[in-house]
Amino acid sequence: MLLAGLYLGLFVAPPDYQQGESYRIMFVHVPSAWMSLFIYVFMAVLSAIYLIWNIKLADVMASSSAALGASFTFLALATGSLWGKPMWGAWWVWDARLTSELILLFLYLGYIALVSAIEDKRTAARAGGVLILVGVVNIPIIHYSVEWWSTLHQGPTVTKFDKPSIHFSMLLPLLLMAAAFQLYYFTVLLIRARAEVVDRERRSAWVQETFSNSASG
Known part of the structure:
Protein backbone atom coordinates (compact mmCIF):
# COMPACT_ATOMS: atom_id res chain seq x y z
CA MET A 1 0.00 0.00 0.00
CA LEU A 2 2.86 2.36 0.83
CA LEU A 3 4.60 1.73 -2.49
CA ALA A 4 1.35 1.99 -4.45
CA GLY A 5 0.33 5.19 -2.65
CA LEU A 6 3.71 6.83 -3.21
CA TYR A 7 3.80 5.83 -6.87
CA LEU A 8 0.28 7.09 -7.59
CA GLY A 9 0.82 10.25 -5.56
CA LEU A 10 4.24 11.21 -6.91
CA PHE A 11 4.03 10.04 -10.53
CA VAL A 12 0.40 9.46 -11.58
CA ALA A 13 -1.64 12.17 -9.85
CA PRO A 14 -1.70 15.44 -11.83
CA PRO A 15 -0.21 18.69 -10.50
CA ASP A 16 -2.53 20.89 -8.46
CA SER A 36 -1.21 11.75 15.23
CA LEU A 37 -4.82 12.40 16.23
CA PHE A 38 -6.00 8.80 15.91
CA ILE A 39 -3.22 7.39 18.09
CA TYR A 40 -3.81 9.97 20.83
CA VAL A 41 -7.54 9.23 20.94
CA PHE A 42 -6.76 5.50 20.97
CA MET A 43 -4.35 6.05 23.87
CA ALA A 44 -7.02 8.02 25.72
CA VAL A 45 -9.50 5.15 25.34
CA LEU A 46 -6.87 2.67 26.54
CA SER A 47 -5.97 4.91 29.48
CA ALA A 48 -9.63 5.17 30.50
CA ILE A 49 -9.95 1.38 30.32
CA TYR A 50 -6.90 0.99 32.55
CA LEU A 51 -7.99 3.59 35.09
CA ILE A 52 -11.54 2.22 35.33
CA LEU A 57 -2.76 -4.83 28.83
CA ALA A 58 -4.51 -1.52 28.12
CA ASP A 59 -1.65 0.35 29.76
CA VAL A 60 0.86 -1.73 27.80
CA MET A 61 -0.85 -0.80 24.53
CA ALA A 62 -1.01 2.87 25.52
CA SER A 63 2.64 3.11 26.53
CA SER A 64 3.69 1.21 23.40
CA SER A 65 1.77 3.72 21.26
CA ALA A 66 3.35 6.89 22.65
CA ALA A 67 6.60 6.86 20.65
CA LEU A 68 4.72 6.02 17.47
CA GLY A 69 2.26 8.85 18.05
CA ALA A 70 5.09 11.29 18.72
CA SER A 71 6.83 10.17 15.52
CA PHE A 72 3.75 10.71 13.37
CA THR A 73 3.16 14.11 14.99
CA PHE A 74 6.76 15.17 14.32
CA LEU A 75 6.48 13.94 10.72
CA ALA A 76 3.28 15.95 10.26
CA LEU A 77 4.94 19.10 11.61
CA ALA A 78 8.12 18.61 9.57
CA THR A 79 6.33 17.96 6.27
CA GLY A 80 3.94 20.82 6.98
CA SER A 81 6.92 23.10 7.46
CA LEU A 82 8.39 21.96 4.14
CA TRP A 83 5.08 22.75 2.46
CA GLY A 84 4.67 26.06 4.27
CA LYS A 85 7.93 27.56 3.04
CA PRO A 86 6.96 27.77 -0.68
CA MET A 87 3.26 28.37 0.03
CA TRP A 88 3.43 30.87 2.92
CA GLY A 89 7.02 32.08 2.57
CA ALA A 90 7.94 30.87 6.07
CA TRP A 91 8.97 27.58 7.64
CA TRP A 92 6.72 28.19 10.64
CA VAL A 93 3.84 30.49 11.54
CA TRP A 94 1.96 30.53 14.82
CA ASP A 95 -1.19 29.34 13.12
CA ALA A 96 -3.87 27.80 15.37
CA ARG A 97 -3.66 24.39 13.66
CA LEU A 98 0.15 24.32 13.76
CA THR A 99 0.35 25.52 17.35
CA SER A 100 -2.19 23.00 18.63
CA GLU A 101 -0.41 20.21 16.71
CA LEU A 102 2.85 21.28 18.37
CA ILE A 103 1.12 21.07 21.74
CA LEU A 104 0.10 17.53 20.81
CA LEU A 105 3.76 16.64 20.27
CA PHE A 106 4.58 18.06 23.71
CA LEU A 107 1.78 15.94 25.21
CA TYR A 108 3.25 12.80 23.68
CA LEU A 109 6.75 13.69 24.86
CA GLY A 110 5.43 14.68 28.28
CA TYR A 111 3.69 11.33 28.65
CA ILE A 112 6.85 9.45 27.66
CA ALA A 113 8.95 11.49 30.11
CA LEU A 114 6.41 11.09 32.93
CA VAL A 115 6.03 7.32 32.75
CA SER A 116 9.80 6.91 32.35
CA ALA A 117 10.53 9.05 35.42
CA ILE A 118 8.28 7.03 37.77
CA GLU A 119 9.81 3.72 38.80
CA ASP A 120 6.62 2.01 39.97
CA VAL A 136 -7.80 15.04 24.99
CA VAL A 137 -9.23 18.57 25.07
CA ASN A 138 -6.57 19.49 22.51
CA ILE A 139 -7.90 17.03 19.89
CA PRO A 140 -11.10 18.92 18.93
CA ILE A 141 -9.09 22.15 19.00
CA ILE A 142 -6.72 20.72 16.37
CA HIS A 143 -9.57 19.37 14.27
CA TYR A 144 -11.81 22.44 14.31
CA SER A 145 -9.17 25.18 14.60
CA VAL A 146 -9.39 26.01 10.90
CA GLU A 147 -13.17 26.54 11.21
CA TRP A 148 -13.13 28.29 14.59
CA TRP A 149 -10.40 30.80 13.77
CA SER A 150 -9.30 32.56 10.62
CA THR A 151 -6.10 30.62 9.97
CA LEU A 152 -3.66 30.18 7.12
CA HIS A 153 -4.04 26.42 7.18
CA GLN A 154 -6.06 24.85 4.38
CA GLY A 155 -9.57 23.74 5.27
CA PRO A 156 -10.88 20.16 5.01
CA THR A 157 -11.08 18.65 1.53
CA VAL A 158 -11.63 14.96 2.33
CA THR A 159 -13.75 14.86 5.51
CA LYS A 160 -16.60 16.98 4.20
CA PHE A 161 -20.22 15.98 4.73
CA ASP A 162 -21.36 16.49 1.13
CA LYS A 163 -18.42 15.04 -0.83
CA PRO A 164 -14.64 15.40 -0.89
CA SER A 165 -13.51 18.42 -2.91
CA ILE A 166 -10.50 16.52 -4.22
CA HIS A 167 -10.19 14.65 -7.49
CA PHE A 168 -10.22 10.86 -7.32
CA SER A 169 -6.74 10.68 -8.88
CA MET A 170 -5.46 12.51 -5.79
CA LEU A 171 -7.87 10.96 -3.30
CA LEU A 172 -6.94 7.34 -4.10
CA PRO A 173 -3.21 7.62 -3.29
CA LEU A 174 -4.05 9.69 -0.21
CA LEU A 175 -6.34 6.95 1.11
CA LEU A 176 -3.78 4.27 0.23
CA MET A 177 -1.13 6.13 2.19
CA ALA A 178 -3.51 6.56 5.13
CA ALA A 179 -4.26 2.82 5.13
CA ALA A 180 -0.55 2.01 4.88
CA PHE A 181 0.27 4.24 7.85
CA GLN A 182 -2.58 2.67 9.83
CA LEU A 183 -1.40 -0.87 9.15
CA TYR A 184 2.19 0.12 9.93
CA TYR A 185 1.08 1.56 13.27
CA PHE A 186 -0.83 -1.54 14.37
CA THR A 187 1.93 -3.89 13.20
CA VAL A 188 4.66 -2.05 15.12
CA LEU A 189 2.32 -1.53 18.08
CA LEU A 190 1.75 -5.27 18.47
CA ILE A 191 5.50 -5.96 18.21
CA ARG A 192 6.29 -3.31 20.85
CA ALA A 193 3.43 -4.43 23.11
CA ARG A 194 4.55 -8.06 22.98
CA ALA A 195 8.09 -7.06 23.93
CA GLU A 196 6.75 -4.87 26.75
CA VAL A 197 4.58 -7.68 28.14
CA VAL A 198 7.53 -10.09 28.14
CA ASP A 199 9.71 -7.49 29.86
CA ARG A 200 7.14 -6.75 32.55
CA GLU A 201 6.38 -10.41 33.17
CA ARG A 202 9.95 -11.69 32.78
CA ARG A 203 9.93 -13.19 36.27
CA SER A 204 6.61 -14.95 35.72
CA ALA A 205 6.53 -18.71 35.33
CA TRP A 206 4.82 -18.63 31.94
CA VAL A 207 7.55 -16.38 30.45
CA GLN A 208 10.38 -18.52 31.80
CA GLU A 209 8.61 -21.65 30.61
CA THR A 210 8.05 -20.18 27.15
CA PHE A 211 11.69 -19.20 26.73
CA SER A 212 12.96 -22.49 28.14
CA ASN A 213 10.78 -24.40 25.69
CA SER A 214 12.05 -22.19 22.83
CA ALA A 215 15.67 -22.77 23.84
CA SER A 216 15.23 -26.53 24.15
CA GLY A 217 13.32 -26.69 20.87
Missing part, protein backbone atom coordinates in the same frame (compact mmCIF):
# COMPACT_ATOMS: atom_id res chain seq x y z
CA TYR A 17 -3.95 23.83 -10.40
CA GLN A 18 -2.80 26.30 -7.73
CA GLN A 19 0.09 24.68 -5.85
CA GLY A 20 1.71 22.83 -8.74
CA GLU A 21 3.98 19.99 -7.69
CA SER A 22 4.38 21.27 -4.11
CA TYR A 23 1.07 19.77 -3.03
CA ARG A 24 2.45 16.21 -3.35
CA ILE A 25 3.90 16.42 0.15
CA MET A 26 0.32 16.04 1.38
CA PHE A 27 0.49 12.31 0.62
CA VAL A 28 2.80 12.02 3.62
CA HIS A 29 1.72 15.06 5.62
CA VAL A 30 -2.02 14.42 5.76
CA PRO A 31 -1.88 10.72 6.76
CA SER A 32 0.73 11.60 9.40
CA ALA A 33 -1.54 14.29 10.83
CA TRP A 34 -4.50 11.89 10.82
CA MET A 35 -2.43 9.26 12.63
CA TRP A 53 -11.01 -1.54 35.10
CA ASN A 54 -7.28 -1.81 35.90
CA ILE A 55 -6.56 -3.93 32.81
CA LYS A 56 -2.77 -3.98 32.53
CA LYS A 121 4.74 0.78 36.88
CA ARG A 122 1.28 1.14 38.43
CA THR A 123 1.87 4.70 39.59
CA ALA A 124 3.40 5.58 36.24
CA ALA A 125 0.43 4.10 34.39
CA ARG A 126 -2.08 6.06 36.48
CA ALA A 127 -0.18 9.34 36.17
CA GLY A 128 0.32 8.87 32.44
CA GLY A 129 -3.33 7.93 31.94
CA VAL A 130 -4.53 11.07 33.70
CA LEU A 131 -2.19 13.22 31.58
CA ILE A 132 -3.46 11.63 28.35
CA LEU A 133 -7.11 12.11 29.35
CA VAL A 134 -6.55 15.75 30.30
CA GLY A 135 -4.83 16.36 26.97
Whole structure:
Protein backbone atom coordinates (compact mmCIF):
# COMPACT_ATOMS: atom_id res chain seq x y z
CA MET A 1 0.00 0.00 0.00
CA LEU A 2 2.86 2.36 0.83
CA LEU A 3 4.60 1.73 -2.49
CA ALA A 4 1.35 1.99 -4.45
CA GLY A 5 0.33 5.19 -2.65
CA LEU A 6 3.71 6.83 -3.21
CA TYR A 7 3.80 5.83 -6.87
CA LEU A 8 0.28 7.09 -7.59
CA GLY A 9 0.82 10.25 -5.56
CA LEU A 10 4.24 11.21 -6.91
CA PHE A 11 4.03 10.04 -10.53
CA VAL A 12 0.40 9.46 -11.58
CA ALA A 13 -1.64 12.17 -9.85
CA PRO A 14 -1.70 15.44 -11.83
CA PRO A 15 -0.21 18.69 -10.50
CA ASP A 16 -2.53 20.89 -8.46
CA TYR A 17 -3.95 23.83 -10.40
CA GLN A 18 -2.80 26.30 -7.73
CA GLN A 19 0.09 24.68 -5.85
CA GLY A 20 1.71 22.83 -8.74
CA GLU A 21 3.98 19.99 -7.69
CA SER A 22 4.38 21.27 -4.11
CA TYR A 23 1.07 19.77 -3.03
CA ARG A 24 2.45 16.21 -3.35
CA ILE A 25 3.90 16.42 0.15
CA MET A 26 0.32 16.04 1.38
CA PHE A 27 0.49 12.31 0.62
CA VAL A 28 2.80 12.02 3.62
CA HIS A 29 1.72 15.06 5.62
CA VAL A 30 -2.02 14.42 5.76
CA PRO A 31 -1.88 10.72 6.76
CA SER A 32 0.73 11.60 9.40
CA ALA A 33 -1.54 14.29 10.83
CA TRP A 34 -4.50 11.89 10.82
CA MET A 35 -2.43 9.26 12.63
CA SER A 36 -1.21 11.75 15.23
CA LEU A 37 -4.82 12.40 16.23
CA PHE A 38 -6.00 8.80 15.91
CA ILE A 39 -3.22 7.39 18.09
CA TYR A 40 -3.81 9.97 20.83
CA VAL A 41 -7.54 9.23 20.94
CA PHE A 42 -6.76 5.50 20.97
CA MET A 43 -4.35 6.05 23.87
CA ALA A 44 -7.02 8.02 25.72
CA VAL A 45 -9.50 5.15 25.34
CA LEU A 46 -6.87 2.67 26.54
CA SER A 47 -5.97 4.91 29.48
CA ALA A 48 -9.63 5.17 30.50
CA ILE A 49 -9.95 1.38 30.32
CA TYR A 50 -6.90 0.99 32.55
CA LEU A 51 -7.99 3.59 35.09
CA ILE A 52 -11.54 2.22 35.33
CA TRP A 53 -11.01 -1.54 35.10
CA ASN A 54 -7.28 -1.81 35.90
CA ILE A 55 -6.56 -3.93 32.81
CA LYS A 56 -2.77 -3.98 32.53
CA LEU A 57 -2.76 -4.83 28.83
CA ALA A 58 -4.51 -1.52 28.12
CA ASP A 59 -1.65 0.35 29.76
CA VAL A 60 0.86 -1.73 27.80
CA MET A 61 -0.85 -0.80 24.53
CA ALA A 62 -1.01 2.87 25.52
CA SER A 63 2.64 3.11 26.53
CA SER A 64 3.69 1.21 23.40
CA SER A 65 1.77 3.72 21.26
CA ALA A 66 3.35 6.89 22.65
CA ALA A 67 6.60 6.86 20.65
CA LEU A 68 4.72 6.02 17.47
CA GLY A 69 2.26 8.85 18.05
CA ALA A 70 5.09 11.29 18.72
CA SER A 71 6.83 10.17 15.52
CA PHE A 72 3.75 10.71 13.37
CA THR A 73 3.16 14.11 14.99
CA PHE A 74 6.76 15.17 14.32
CA LEU A 75 6.48 13.94 10.72
CA ALA A 76 3.28 15.95 10.26
CA LEU A 77 4.94 19.10 11.61
CA ALA A 78 8.12 18.61 9.57
CA THR A 79 6.33 17.96 6.27
CA GLY A 80 3.94 20.82 6.98
CA SER A 81 6.92 23.10 7.46
CA LEU A 82 8.39 21.96 4.14
CA TRP A 83 5.08 22.75 2.46
CA GLY A 84 4.67 26.06 4.27
CA LYS A 85 7.93 27.56 3.04
CA PRO A 86 6.96 27.77 -0.68
CA MET A 87 3.26 28.37 0.03
CA TRP A 88 3.43 30.87 2.92
CA GLY A 89 7.02 32.08 2.57
CA ALA A 90 7.94 30.87 6.07
CA TRP A 91 8.97 27.58 7.64
CA TRP A 92 6.72 28.19 10.64
CA VAL A 93 3.84 30.49 11.54
CA TRP A 94 1.96 30.53 14.82
CA ASP A 95 -1.19 29.34 13.12
CA ALA A 96 -3.87 27.80 15.37
CA ARG A 97 -3.66 24.39 13.66
CA LEU A 98 0.15 24.32 13.76
CA THR A 99 0.35 25.52 17.35
CA SER A 100 -2.19 23.00 18.63
CA GLU A 101 -0.41 20.21 16.71
CA LEU A 102 2.85 21.28 18.37
CA ILE A 103 1.12 21.07 21.74
CA LEU A 104 0.10 17.53 20.81
CA LEU A 105 3.76 16.64 20.27
CA PHE A 106 4.58 18.06 23.71
CA LEU A 107 1.78 15.94 25.21
CA TYR A 108 3.25 12.80 23.68
CA LEU A 109 6.75 13.69 24.86
CA GLY A 110 5.43 14.68 28.28
CA TYR A 111 3.69 11.33 28.65
CA ILE A 112 6.85 9.45 27.66
CA ALA A 113 8.95 11.49 30.11
CA LEU A 114 6.41 11.09 32.93
CA VAL A 115 6.03 7.32 32.75
CA SER A 116 9.80 6.91 32.35
CA ALA A 117 10.53 9.05 35.42
CA ILE A 118 8.28 7.03 37.77
CA GLU A 119 9.81 3.72 38.80
CA ASP A 120 6.62 2.01 39.97
CA LYS A 121 4.74 0.78 36.88
CA ARG A 122 1.28 1.14 38.43
CA THR A 123 1.87 4.70 39.59
CA ALA A 124 3.40 5.58 36.24
CA ALA A 125 0.43 4.10 34.39
CA ARG A 126 -2.08 6.06 36.48
CA ALA A 127 -0.18 9.34 36.17
CA GLY A 128 0.32 8.87 32.44
CA GLY A 129 -3.33 7.93 31.94
CA VAL A 130 -4.53 11.07 33.70
CA LEU A 131 -2.19 13.22 31.58
CA ILE A 132 -3.46 11.63 28.35
CA LEU A 133 -7.11 12.11 29.35
CA VAL A 134 -6.55 15.75 30.30
CA GLY A 135 -4.83 16.36 26.97
CA VAL A 136 -7.80 15.04 24.99
CA VAL A 137 -9.23 18.57 25.07
CA ASN A 138 -6.57 19.49 22.51
CA ILE A 139 -7.90 17.03 19.89
CA PRO A 140 -11.10 18.92 18.93
CA ILE A 141 -9.09 22.15 19.00
CA ILE A 142 -6.72 20.72 16.37
CA HIS A 143 -9.57 19.37 14.27
CA TYR A 144 -11.81 22.44 14.31
CA SER A 145 -9.17 25.18 14.60
CA VAL A 146 -9.39 26.01 10.90
CA GLU A 147 -13.17 26.54 11.21
CA TRP A 148 -13.13 28.29 14.59
CA TRP A 149 -10.40 30.80 13.77
CA SER A 150 -9.30 32.56 10.62
CA THR A 151 -6.10 30.62 9.97
CA LEU A 152 -3.66 30.18 7.12
CA HIS A 153 -4.04 26.42 7.18
CA GLN A 154 -6.06 24.85 4.38
CA GLY A 155 -9.57 23.74 5.27
CA PRO A 156 -10.88 20.16 5.01
CA THR A 157 -11.08 18.65 1.53
CA VAL A 158 -11.63 14.96 2.33
CA THR A 159 -13.75 14.86 5.51
CA LYS A 160 -16.60 16.98 4.20
CA PHE A 161 -20.22 15.98 4.73
CA ASP A 162 -21.36 16.49 1.13
CA LYS A 163 -18.42 15.04 -0.83
CA PRO A 164 -14.64 15.40 -0.89
CA SER A 165 -13.51 18.42 -2.91
CA ILE A 166 -10.50 16.52 -4.22
CA HIS A 167 -10.19 14.65 -7.49
CA PHE A 168 -10.22 10.86 -7.32
CA SER A 169 -6.74 10.68 -8.88
CA MET A 170 -5.46 12.51 -5.79
CA LEU A 171 -7.87 10.96 -3.30
CA LEU A 172 -6.94 7.34 -4.10
CA PRO A 173 -3.21 7.62 -3.29
CA LEU A 174 -4.05 9.69 -0.21
CA LEU A 175 -6.34 6.95 1.11
CA LEU A 176 -3.78 4.27 0.23
CA MET A 177 -1.13 6.13 2.19
CA ALA A 178 -3.51 6.56 5.13
CA ALA A 179 -4.26 2.82 5.13
CA ALA A 180 -0.55 2.01 4.88
CA PHE A 181 0.27 4.24 7.85
CA GLN A 182 -2.58 2.67 9.83
CA LEU A 183 -1.40 -0.87 9.15
CA TYR A 184 2.19 0.12 9.93
CA TYR A 185 1.08 1.56 13.27
CA PHE A 186 -0.83 -1.54 14.37
CA THR A 187 1.93 -3.89 13.20
CA VAL A 188 4.66 -2.05 15.12
CA LEU A 189 2.32 -1.53 18.08
CA LEU A 190 1.75 -5.27 18.47
CA ILE A 191 5.50 -5.96 18.21
CA ARG A 192 6.29 -3.31 20.85
CA ALA A 193 3.43 -4.43 23.11
CA ARG A 194 4.55 -8.06 22.98
CA ALA A 195 8.09 -7.06 23.93
CA GLU A 196 6.75 -4.87 26.75
CA VAL A 197 4.58 -7.68 28.14
CA VAL A 198 7.53 -10.09 28.14
CA ASP A 199 9.71 -7.49 29.86
CA ARG A 200 7.14 -6.75 32.55
CA GLU A 201 6.38 -10.41 33.17
CA ARG A 202 9.95 -11.69 32.78
CA ARG A 203 9.93 -13.19 36.27
CA SER A 204 6.61 -14.95 35.72
CA ALA A 205 6.53 -18.71 35.33
CA TRP A 206 4.82 -18.63 31.94
CA VAL A 207 7.55 -16.38 30.45
CA GLN A 208 10.38 -18.52 31.80
CA GLU A 209 8.61 -21.65 30.61
CA THR A 210 8.05 -20.18 27.15
CA PHE A 211 11.69 -19.20 26.73
CA SER A 212 12.96 -22.49 28.14
CA ASN A 213 10.78 -24.40 25.69
CA SER A 214 12.05 -22.19 22.83
CA ALA A 215 15.67 -22.77 23.84
CA SER A 216 15.23 -26.53 24.15
CA GLY A 217 13.32 -26.69 20.87
